[in-house]
Amino acid sequence: MNFDDTPEEAVFRKEVRAWLDANAPKEYAAELKNSGFGHTALKGVDVGVASKAWQKKKFDAGWACLHWPKEYGGRGATPIERVIWQQEEGIYAALSSLFIIGHGMCGPTMMTYASEEQKRAYLPPLAAGEHIWCQLFSEPAGGSDLAGLRTKAEKDGDDCVINGQKIWTSGAHYSDYGIVITRTDPNVPKHKGLTMFFLDMHTPGIEVRPIKQVNGQSGFNEVYFTDVRVPDSQRLGKVGEGWSVSLTTLMNERLSIGSGMPTGFPDLLDFVATLETPDGPAINDRNVRSRLASWAVKTSGLKYTAFRSISALSRGEMPGPENSIGKLVAGATMQEIATFALDLQGQAGALVNPDQAAAAARFQAMLLRSPATRIEGGTDEILRNIIAERVLGLPADIRVDKDVPFNKIPTSAKA
Amino acid sequence: MNFDFSEDQKQLKDQARRFLENKSSSKAVRRILETPEPFDRELWKGLAEMGFLGTVIPEEYGGLGAGYLELCVIAEELGRSVAAVPFSSTVYLTAEFLLAAGSEAQKQKYLPRIAAGEMIGAFAYAEGVGNASARNVHTSVSGGKLSGVKLPVLDGDVADIAIVAVKAGKGLSLYIVELDAPGIARTVLETIDPTRSQAKIEFTSAAAELLGAEGAGEEIIERVLDRAAVLTAFEQLGGADRALEMARDYALGRMAFGRPIGSFQAIKHILADMYVSATLARSNCYYGAWALSTEAGELPQAAATARVSATQAYQHCSKNNIQVHGGMGFTWEFDCHLYYRRSNLLALTLGSLSQWEDTLIDRLAKRNAA
Numbered sequence: 125m126n127f128d129d130t131p132e133e134a135v136f137r138k139e140v141r142a143w144l145d146a147n148a149p150k151e152y153a154a155e156l157k158n159s160g161f162g163h164t165a166l167k168g169v170d171v172g173v174a175s176k177a178w179q180k181k182k183f184d185a186g187w188a189c190l191h192w193p194k195e196y197g198g199r200g201a202t203p204i205e206r207v208i209w210q211q212e213e214g215i216y217a218a219l220s221s222l223f224i225i226g227h228g229m230c231g232p233t234m235m236t237y238a239s240e241e242q243k244r245a246y247l248p249p250l251a252a253g254e255h256i257w258c259q260l261f262s263e264p265a266g267g268s269d270l271a272g273l274r275t276k277a278e279k280d281g282d283d284c285v286i287n288g289q290k291i292w293t294s295g296a297h298y299s300d301y302g303i304v305i306t307r308t309d310p311n312v313p314k315h316k317g318l319t320m321f322f323l324d325m326h327t328p329g330i331e332v333r334p335i336k337q338v339n340g341q342s343g344f345n346e347v348y349f350t351d352v353r354v355p356d357s358q359r360l361g362k363v364g365e366g367w368s369v370s371l372t373t374l375m376n377e378r379l380s381i382g383s384g385m386p387t388g389f390p391d392l393l394d395f396v397a398t399l400e401t402p403d404g405p406a407i408n409d410r411n412v413r414s415r416l417a418s419w420a421v422k423t424s425g426l427k428y429t430a431f432r433s434i435s436a437l438s439r440g441e442m443p444g445p446e447n448s449i450g451k452l453v454a455g456a457t458m459q460e461i462a463t464f465a466l467d468l469q470g471q472a473g474a475l476v477n478p479d480q481a482a483a484a485a486r487f488q489a490m491l492l493r494s495p496a497t498r499i500e501g502g503t504d505e506i507l508r509n510i511i512a513e514r515v516l517g518l519p520a521d522i523r524v525d526k527d528v529p530f531n532k533i534p535t536s537a538k539a
Numbered sequence: 540m541n542f543d544f545s546e547d548q549k550q551l552k553d554q555a556r557r558f559l560e561n562k563s564s565s566k567a568v569r570r571i572l573e574t575p576e577p578f579d580r581e582l583w584k585g586l587a588e589m590g591f592l593g594t595v596i597p598e599e600y601g602g603l604g605a606g607y608l609e610l611c612v613i614a615e616e617l618g619r620s621v622a623a624v625p626f627s628s629t630v631y632l633t634a635e636f637l638l639a640a641g642s643e644a645q646k647q648k649y650l651p652r653i654a655a656g657e658m659i660g661a662f663a664y665a666e667g668v669g670n671a672s673a674r675n676v677h678t679s680v681s682g683g684k685l686s687g688v689k690l691p692v693l694d695g696d697v698a699d700i701a702i703v704a705v706k707a708g709k710g711l712s713l714y715i716v717e718l719d720a721p722g723i724a725r726t727v728l729e730t731i732d733p734t735r736s737q738a739k740i741e742f743t744s745a746a747a748e749l750l751g752a753e754g755a756g757e758e759i760i761e762r763v764l765d766r767a768a769v770l771t772a773f774e775q776l777g778g779a780d781r782a783l784e785m786a787r788d789y790a791l792g793r794m795a796f797g798r799p800i801g802s803f804q805a806i807k808h809i810l811a812d813m814y815v816s817a818t819l820a821r822s823n824c825y826y827g828a829w830a831l832s833t834e835a836g837e838l839p840q841a842a843a844t845a846r847v848s849a850t851q852a853y854q855h856c857s858k859n860n861i862q863v864h865g866g867m868g869f870t871w872e873f874d875c876h877l878y879y880r881r882s883n884l885l886a887l888t889l890g891s892l893s894q895w896e897d898t899l900i901d902r903l904a905k906r907n908a909a
């Protein structure tokens with residue numbers, strides 16, 4: 125048992141370090157270190173511009189989407205090399221949040237289902253950060269129950285015509301392309317009548333309306349489709365197989381393992397060490413320490429769970445199911461930590477201006493962002509269902525709508 | 540990165556599991572629970588024959604001289620089978636005290652007998668209610684004779700020798716006491732987990748021999764408890780995993796309202812949360828195992844992390860195992876209570892959970908400040 129690189133891994137890490145050392149945008153390092161929790165702000169430069177510049181630089185040197193094949197913009201790196209890159213890129217990865225959905229979800233889906241010509245045309249600019257992609261899956265009637273979606277696509281000559289509405293689409297307001305899942309046959313059970321496409325977000329008939337979030341930002345949107353024509357050649361997978369295409373998108377996430385999801389614990393530990401109370405530093409309080417200990421072991425547990433998965437990758441194996449706990453633990457822990465950090469600040473815990481609030485309003489940002497972590501990409505409840513069913517082998521939920529044609533399923537409106 | 544046990548270690552684990560499924564079945568554990576017999580002598584003999592008692596004891600003292608990773612996988616299996624033997628007191632504590640601080644003569648005298656299964660050890664520290672520390676130890680030594688009352692001492696009723704913590708000025712010293720000598724009275728105590736017995740030991744001018752330097756007790760205890768914490772965490776992990784499996788299996792088989800109870804989300808989510816806590820504990824235990832086996836400078840932090848995480852996981856899994864079983868879970872007949880008892884016992888040995896939480900944050904804060 126050791127944390128050491130194999131000789132090949134060590135050589136690779138050295139190469140990564142050398143390149144980062146010579147090329148990383150060190151001028152942002154201090155600010156990036158203090159950003160996070162939905163707040164990446166840089167003074168004097170637009171984050172989007174800085175992010176695109178960094179992405180392009182990585183692309184030109186072959187470090188963007190490095191696990192993708194060379195011909196599509198990557199360098200054909202192994203899964204473990206990708207992990208090493210992530211570990212070494214460290215704080216600069218905060219400049220990648222614009223591209224996470226495109227690189228993590230849309231790219232792999234294109235890789236599996238698009239034509240060779242399309243892959244060569246669309247993937248390199250995606251890897252380079254020249255194009256931003258979004259994922260148009262969720263709808264008012266289909267979030268957790270994604271297969272309940274209602275956006276229609278109808279064949280018309282060589283095109284498909286899309287009508288309907290998507291919601292919660294992160295980044296749709298600045299995206300160039302998107303992958304969209306639609307219903308092509310309402311007469312069959314819901315999972316069977318779905319079809320996936322990719323499209324240009326500037327296609328006529330697409331209207332994007334930002335939604336204001338709890339934390340005041342507008343990262344996600346409503347997207348309306350009115351007679352939007354998409355060439356049938358932009359279909360991903362066969363007609364009616366959209367559900368399995370969407371699963372490919374989600375399965376790819378299994379291989380993207382960082383070094384454990386952030387919980388906010390290191391921030392809290394720093395904070396309580398310096399926070400003065402009438403009885404001395406807050407960390408000397410036994411109650412504070414007991415609360416801290418539970419979050420410490422969760423944070424450490426996530427880190428070493430990731431290490432176990434990385435070890436499997438290093439041996440050339442698929443990681444086990446242990447990674448399925450990551451977001452579930454991290455989201456809830458972050459929310460608890462934020463609440464507790466505000467509690468320690470007393471009434472001043474309500475302040476949100478970084479110039480006025482303790483710890484530059486870090487924990488307030490965390491408080492207002494953390495509810496989203498527990499919802500996006502699968503709610504806590506859905507994740508528990510998945511662990512129970514796929515890891516522990518418990519029976520699937522009884523589905524009253526499973527074998528019913530989609531257009532006969534009761535809805536909120538009709539029930 | 541290779542943050543996993545080796546193939547050989549996994550084979551050893553399988554071997555230990557097969558051995559314990561056979562020798563430490565629930566029937567065997569229940570015999571200790573239900574009769575005055577204090578521990579499973581048959582199993583103890585078997586553990587000696589397998590070489591498990593001397594896993595990390597060097598060959599020159601009659602052990603196998605294998606590593607701590609090997610001992611970790613054995614510990615996990617002992618925990619899984621709720622083995623009714625004084626393994627932790629003897630192997631994680633007494634042998635470790637001797638290895639950490641014993642003179643050559645002391646090691647020669649005791650370690651071979653421990654490895655052979657001929658000698659049981661106990662660590663006598665607490666003196667009544669509350670976590671033991673230099674501040675509440677009153678037992679003393681004068682002229683080589685030890686006097687005081689230790690309570691409770693895990694496996695103190697069956698031990699042949701005890702490592703006894705004794706007041707030394709503001710600190711502590713450690714002494715070895717052979718428990719068949721004059722001046723020793725032992726009373727068996729009734730506890731929440733009768734499969735691991737505990738005793739009160741009254742020493743009245745009992746013969747005692749210094750272990751380690753005079754006044755070095757606290758330092759040695761801290762060192763040994765960290766090591767024992769990692770090993771105990773593996774026992775807790777084994778128990779937690781087994782409790783999760785029992786609950787999962789029952790949820791698949793038990794029907795209510797015309798369907799398996801495992802199809803109800805309330806039950807599925809309990810089980811998913813058990814999986815989460817057991818998985819976090821496993822990863823933290825591996826961290827502890829790595830630190831223990833490499834003598835890493837991080838051992839104090841890793842040991843406390845593993846200890847807190849595994850204690851929480853075992854308590855969480857064992858109580859919810861009963862919940863998932865419904866009324867059956869509260870019967871003497873079903874095995875759920877064996878795990879419930881053991882999880883709550885192990886949460887208190889070596890210092891209780893709240894003390895380890897405190898220790899963990901102490902150590903993290905120090906590292907963070909450095």
Ligand SMILES: Cc1cc2nc3c(=O)[nH]c(=O)nc-3n(C[C@H](O)[C@H](O)[C@H](O)COP(=O)(O)OP(=O)(O)OC[C@H]3O[C@@H](n4cnc5c(N)ncnc54)[C@H](O)[C@@H]3O)c2cc1C
Binds near residue numbers: 264268344504
């Ligand atoms: C910040 C943010 C960004 C997002 N970005 C995107 C994006 O880019 N693209 C995209 O397509 N979507 C995106 N989403 C949408 C997200 O995937 C959905 O919000 C999520 O899947 C939940 O769906 P819902 O909102 O419809 O809630 P619902 O499904 O209505 O859930 C409401 C409640 O019911 C519970 N529930 C529902 N079904 C079950 C069940 N079977 N068992 C137990 N409990 C259940 C849920 O857990 C939840 O507590 C984003 C969401 C957020 C918050």
